[in-house]
Amino acid sequence: MLLQLTADQDQLRQSLRVLFDRQAGWERSRSLENDVDRPLLSSMQQAGFLDVASTEGGTLLDAVLVVEEAEAACARAPVAARALVAARLLDSAPLVVGLVDTDPCALTRYAGLCDAYLVLDSGGASYAEAAQVDVTPEPSRWGYPLGRVRVRRAARLGSGTGGRLLAAWQVALAAEMGAAMRRAVDLTATYVTHRTQFGRPIGSYQAVSHALSEAKVATEGTIWMARRAAADPDDTILAAAAATYAADAAGLIVQRTHQVTGAIGITREYGLVASTMRLGVLRSELGGPRRHAIGLAELRWPQP
Amino acid sequence: MNFEWTAEEQAFREAVRDAIARYGSPEWGPRDFELTTPELAETCRAFCRALAKEGLLTPNWPKEYGGRDASPWEQLILSEEMHGAFEPRGPQYMNVNWIGPAIMAYGTPRQKELHLPLIANGDVFWCQGFSEPDAGSDLSAMRTAAVRDGDTYVVNGQKIWTSYAHAADYCFLLARTDPTAEARRGISALLVPMDSAGIEVRTIPNIAGAHVIHEVFFRDVHVDASCLLGAENDGWALVLNSLANERIGIARFERSARALDAAVANARQAGRPFGPCEKELAGRALAYNEVARVLNYAAVQERISAGEGPRPAASISRVATVTAIRRTAETSLELLGQPALVDPEADEQLATATTVAIAAGSYEMQLNNVARLSLNLPKG
Structure with a gap:
């Protein structure tokens, strides 16, 4: 270690x-x-x-x-x-790869802008060229171009690849969320150190500092868990745990960072939204924390 | 960066498991580490002596003091396995994790000669005399006085919330030796025999266990001046270092993870539902436990890398562990229903969830540390 x-x-x-x-x-x-x-x-x-x-x-x-x-x-x-x-x-792999969850509710990041797509469905993993999918773009203010992807034809990637795709995708999500959280928390820590109200930096009030400290713990937990899962990519439990925690933690970070930053935080100019809006997409991908958690429990405690 | 255990570390874990199987009492239960009876205290002492003979009690100590310079990672493995087995070392984990190291760092040759072999052989129980009725989170407000009188200190005052005081042979006592100094100066550490005349221990009835906390009264207790640890009036740095070691000294996440497994197994055995709602709860709790584990690992790395410097990861891991334990407790209650209240493991988890955020620096104090050391936020 x-x-x-x-x-x-x-x-x-x-x-x-x-x-x-x-x-x-x-x-x-x-x-x-x-x-x-x-x-x-x-x-x-x-x-x-x-x-x-x-x-x-x-x-x-x-x-x-x-x-x-x-x-x-x-x-x-x-x-x-x-x-x-x-x-x-x-x-x-080509330069721009998209990830498609065939759940009817799912949206795909960078839909229509990718050279190829890795597709996860109940039968496993498959690979589709851009020309093999239909894309319906969705207007998005969530930090990523979004759209719905319907796969017309795709090449199956072989047995066992569905689990590998899911696990790798979960680790990727956790890593992305951890980094976005860190940026949001760091930006907010700087803000509350310099923003003065009632004669003191607002970061000196425990109501603010404790809220942000819990956000920091959630951020570090997400980052370290993503790294740990990546270090053992065959351990699907670790991957699912990383995604479950990250998706939960992302909600906390969005609430806490915006709450203590106040109105300036929601402006495009300030830059907090660059990370928090993305967290809205990332935490809901692959069904969100609930689906990650249920999948994790089924891996850890399979039906006897 | 490498998350794998080395072959040596894996072998060490197997050796610890083997020792628990061979020397541990099969009857040792979730709350027995509190040593509620003299028999349990003797069982605990015998187990620690057996561990010592196998070289498994203080492996992280230097060779000259009975250890073998094992890495902090092996200390963590030891803690994981012991805490997972309901901590059959009882209070002796404190001896290993921070009392012994504090004596090594600050002790006189005579103190080392007296105390370190006793600890390394598994012969003694210690308690820590830190908190007072008006000095909890604000530890520096302590008032227990140790007044120098020739070759002795005369100690008067009261300590409270002291674990294991009923069974302890020694107390790692903090007392004020200069009442005129600024709060954090003028505090000294004394290694006090608990059979000294004038010490009275009273159990405080509570929901966490029969003997888990006590009041300790000191009335004109004469303590030989040779019991002073470190320099007089310079005990604060010693305390800070000791508490930082304590924060990552107990692998509570391991007990929490095993309690979660037990809750799922017991719920299924009892025919309770384990559908999507229950899986969601259990999955979330598992994720929080695994995060607590990896953050404790990160804190160990920080301890190796940072030495005596600030250690924000210790507080970060502590906050995450509290959250994980609470998640496990709530999930156990949901999965098992009211039988959780009379299930030994779930009951212990529920009690722990109530107390874990209080001991060894409250949850709020840990958040203060995170704010200052990790986020660099201004003080109020």
Whole structure:
């Protein structure tokens, strides 16, 4: 057990930050409202960041670090789907990959903007090219382009891949949520340190600091659980637990960060919404916390 | 970053499990760690002595004090397995986790020579004399006085909420040695024999267990000056370090996880429903327990990496553990219904859920630590 970054992982993170400082951020994300940031994904691919899990010596945990940094930089691109989920199921993948849950209620991020889709249904996992699906875009103010995807034709990926797709998707969701939560909590901590009311920074009031401290605990729990699940990708219980906790925690973070930030928090200019709106999508994906929790219980305590 | 246990760590876990199976009492139950009878105290002492002979009581201690310099990870494994088995070490987990290390760090050669072998051999029980009626979360408000009189300190005052005082051989006592100093200065640590004249222990009846908490009165107790640990009036840093070690010294998440498993199994055995609603509750509780586990692991890493520096992860893990235990307790009640109130494991979990956020620094104090150490928020 060694729960600190290796020198290689630290270098990976530093390199990602350099790239994202140049080619990502909330302003750039806002300017791409209903689009996907292909130039950013191309740069990431050229630098090897999208294939970090499948290169020699690389792991899914490295892909989680890529996802964390991408989400912290508000990258408008399905980085987790490509670097983490597709890496777990495909030998090679196109640049922009979408994840489709065939539940009739489900929406798909970046629908209509992807080169291909990984599809999860009751029969397992399959792969569809963009031309093999019909997409109905849905107007969205939730931080991602959204749409409904109907799969006309897809190639089955083989037995056992349904469970692998679900688990990898759950780990990806937890990693994305953890990073979005951290950005929201960090932004809010800075705000309550400088915002003064009644002659004191509002962060010095326990009502505010305790609310935010609980949010910090939920954030750290989400991040560490995602990393732990990624380190053992065959353990479907860990993946389901990571997604269950993350989806629960995301609701708490949205409430707490907006409550203590007040009205400025809901403006587009301020930037808190860049993370909290996304959390609304992420926490409800794959059926949301309730479905994750029920699935987790069925894995842990199967019917005798 | 690597979440895998090494082969040595896995072998150590197996050795601990084997020792529990060989030396533990089959009758040892959920609340027996409170040592409510002399027989339980003797069972506990015999178990610890057996552990000591196997090298499993203080493996994380340096070799010169009877340990083998095992990593904090092995200390965590030990705690997971012991707490999962209803802590058959009783209060001796405190000896291992922080009392012994505090004596190693601050003790005189004579103190080390006296106390460390007793602890390493599993021979002694300790209690900690910290809280007072008017000094709980604000520990620095303590008033128990130790006045130097020649070669002794004369101690007068009252401690409260003291666990294991009825069975303890020694008390790790904090007392004010300079009443004129600022609150956090002027406090000293004394290693006090509990059979000293003038000490009275009274049990406080409560819902958490028959003997779990006590009042300890000190009336003109003469304590030899050689019992002073560290420098006089310089005990606050010693206390902070001790409490930080205590926060990750107990693997409560392991007991909580096992109690959840037991609740599901017992509910099924009793023919209670286990449909989508119950699965949702149980799944959520399981997720919270696993998060508490990984955050405790992160706190151990912080302890290794940060040394004596600030340790926000210790408080973060404590908050998460409290939440997980409460989730498990509520879920047990939902799954089992009212029989949970008379089911030994579920009953213990419900009692623990009531008390866990109070002991070793309240939940709110942990949140204060998170606010200051992790979020860098301003003080009020």
